Amino acid sequence: MNNLKANKGMLTDTIGGDGGDHSIDPSQLIKSIGLDTDIYVDKIIINNTGYGGNGGMPRQSIQLRDGEYINKVVVKYGECIDNIEFTTNKGNIVSGGGNGGSYTKTFENIRLVAIGGKYGHYLDAIKLTYASDYVASSVVENNANFILDFIPPGTTVELSEVEHDTTFLSYLHTVDYMLDMTINASVESEFIDKVSLATKLETKYSDLTTIKSELTEEVTHSEKKIYVCGAGEVRLIVASCTIMKNADDSYWMFPNGGCTYPLITTKDVAQIAGFYALPGAYAGLKVQMDNFDSTMVNGFNKIKVK
Numbered sequence: 001m002n003n004l005k006a007n008k009g010m011l012t013d014t015i016g017g018d019g020g021d022h023s024i025d026p027s028q029l030i031k032s033i034g035l036d037t038d039i040y041v042d043k044i045i046i047n048n049t050g051y052g053g054n055g056g057m058p059r060q061s062i063q064l065r066d067g068e069y070i071n072k073v074v075v076k077y078g079e080c081i082d083n084i085e086f087t088t089n090k091g092n093i094v095s096g097g098g099n100g101g102s103y104t105k106t107f108e109n110i111r112l113v114a115i116g117g118k119y120g121h122y123l124d125a126i127k128l129t130y131a132s133d134y135v136a137s138s139v140v141e142n143n144a145n146f147i148l149d150f151i152p153p154g155t156t157v158e159l160s161e162v163e164h165d166t167t168f169l170s171y172l173h174t175v176d177y178m179l180d181m182t183i184n185a186s187v188e189s190e191f192i193d194k195v196s197l198a199t200k201l202e203t204k205y206s207d208l209t210t211i212k213s214e215l216t217e218e219v220t221h222s223e224k225k226i227y228v229c230g231a232g233e234v235r236l237i238v239a240s241c242t243i244m245k246n247a248d249d250s251y252w253m254f255p256n257g258g259c260t261y262p263l264i265t266t267k268d269v270a271q272i273a274g275f276y277a278l279p280g281a282y283a284g285l286k287v288q289m290d291n292f293d294s295t296m297v298n299g300f301n302k303i304k305v306k
Helices: 163-180 185-199 208-220 279-288
Strands: 002-007 010-016 022-024 032-037 041-046 049-052 070-077 081-088 093-097 103-108 111-119 123-131 138-151 156-160 224-228 233-245 251-260 263-265 292-297 300-305
Touching: 010 070, 010 103, 010 111, 010 185, 032 081, 032 093, 041 081, 041 111, 041 123, 049 111, 070 123, 081 123, 111 185, 123 185, 138 163, 138 251, 138 279, 156 163, 163 185, 163 208, 163 233, 163 251, 163 279, 185 208, 185 251, 233 279, 279 292, 279 300
Parallel strands: none
Antiparallel strands: 002 010, 010 123, 022 111, 032 041, 041 049, 070 081, 070 103, 070 111, 081 093, 111 123, 138 233, 156 224, 233 251, 233 263, 292 300
């Protein structure tokens, strides 16, 4: 069996036999991986949970570090998975199994996002979700001040107060922005990794809409404080962010942490000159503020005084 499917820019490939009474959750983002093997792959261990039988000897495992991902997978298979090897972009390898297998499938220059499959006494089939022809984005600007959203004049609102909760909020606004953009699989895989690392959520790979739901749930139940905007005032939702550039010359960004809520008057454009603004915030502030202007820098509107 070798079934290849596309999933919103990501590819999903299922390799192996048709057996296996149990399924591996195919939406698990990979944080660690290990193997128990002998002449077959008896068990695969994903994020410290094993899937397979009780045979085989434990092999080395990989705990993925910040910026580390699996960029090569080699699978030998027939009725089950005979041998498998995972290699990371840092050169770490975990492999095991026998010399059998009627077929070999090699995945190179990928960014592996999630693993599923079927198992019984052995690992019968493995399902890989990955970005193909992956090229890492490069950092364009660190610590860029971004206005993610704003609260208009004459409004009272509850906002997350604890720093960790404000990280959920900053990523929630960023996911909204990403959903409105056309992004490739390389960017999507990188951004999902940033969400998981920053928020410490048990984020599953599905799509950005699902991740938005998880973040919304966290923000809804976070500890909040009431903030008031008087007449002629706007309250900004601001985060320090990193701007990235992908190989296709598209720009994207991610928050470095939580957000703050500075209060300014609608005449105080000079206070936010040099700040970037996400499209929704930019459009609203242009209506609310006097002498508000911008120029396009690094793919985003950068505010200046008219």
